[in-house]
Amino acid sequence: MMAGHGDDLHAVGGPARHIPVLLAEVLAALAPKPGETIVDGTFGAGGYTRAILDAGASVVAIDRDPDAIEAGRVLEQEAAGRLKLVQAPFSTLDQALESADGVVLDIGVSSMQLDQAERGFSFRADGPLDMRMAQAGMSAADVVNSFKANDLARIFGLLGEERHAGRIARMIEQRRAKRPFERTLDLADAIETHVGRKPGDKIHPATRVFQALRIYVNDELGELAKALMAAERVLKPGGRLAVVTFHSLEDRIVKRFIAERATASAGSRHMPETKTREATFEKPARAVTAGEAELAGNPRARSARLRAAVRTAAPARQDDLSAFGLPRLPGAALPGER
Helix, strand or coil: CCCCCCCHHHHCCCCCCCCCCCHHHHHHHHCCCCCCEEEECCCCCCHHHHHHHHCCCEEEEEECCHHHHHHCHHHHHHCCCCEEEEECCHHHHHHCCCCEEEEEEECCCCHHHHHCHHHCCCCCCCCECCCCCCCCCCCHHHHHHHCCHHHHHHHHHHHHCCCCHHHHHHHHHHHHCCCCCCEHHHHHHHHHHHHCCCCCCCCCCCHHHHHHHHHHHCCHHHHHHHHHHHHHHHEEEEEEEEEEECCHHHHHHHHHHHHHHCCCECCCCCCCCCCCECCCECCCCCCEECCHHHHHHCHHHHHCEEEEEEECCCCCCCCCHHHHCCCCCCCCCCCCCC
């Protein structure tokens, strides 16, 4: 079962107060100190950034959502030069600075985005079918109204693990021929009517479809893979990487990256030109999950998983997205281009 940022399977349909997940554990992994610079690649409402600043370190905080950056300006002023806000995808974090003592990434959609009906991430309240974190580019409505049924089914199945992916995709293709989908409740209601809902079901039938659309529209898995490689490039020897994920696809990418980078590989005697690759991260500790006390105060933390690793002095390896095992998805095309 997949869950998103703070348990997307429930949050997609309702609001939740922003509470930084695994905050104590993230701070323990980052160990920020005065004089150090930490990158918060997913600034959001600034929960991690505030705690890092309180520990005395400086922060370069990145978010591709212009609303998050604007909301953080007050904190930037309060930090008196120790906080720099950058509006950009976190996959480009290495363009914001040359080196860092730590990098933290909190993957997924934020509570603030879910709670704003006009952003189209949630179907709790009606809003435009948007879901764009950067508020630019292809929207969820573009995908729903222009992609072929087979492509929609693949997106719903791979990114949402939706068992009715094919049925829902065919329904969408038939319905949009009469009237395009433009609103969140229109799509959610159409899915519920088509698939049905048993009494007592806690998860709305449209939840996984909305999750899949959000991940696809924002290329969240590809961005994560690129961000991990960017973090490898900026981290100093001894620098700390901390990544909080909320569903299996994200966690698999992070686990695979850290394990591969923590393993040195020798050149083959049959291929002497192959160079030995040094480990760029130390052998990581086991993943950390939320304890009972945190779960009692923030149930959305139950799907959160923290993986952390420490950078070695070895040079960063060459970028290779094929090493992450990313799912093969339909190409992103705007209406009229397919």
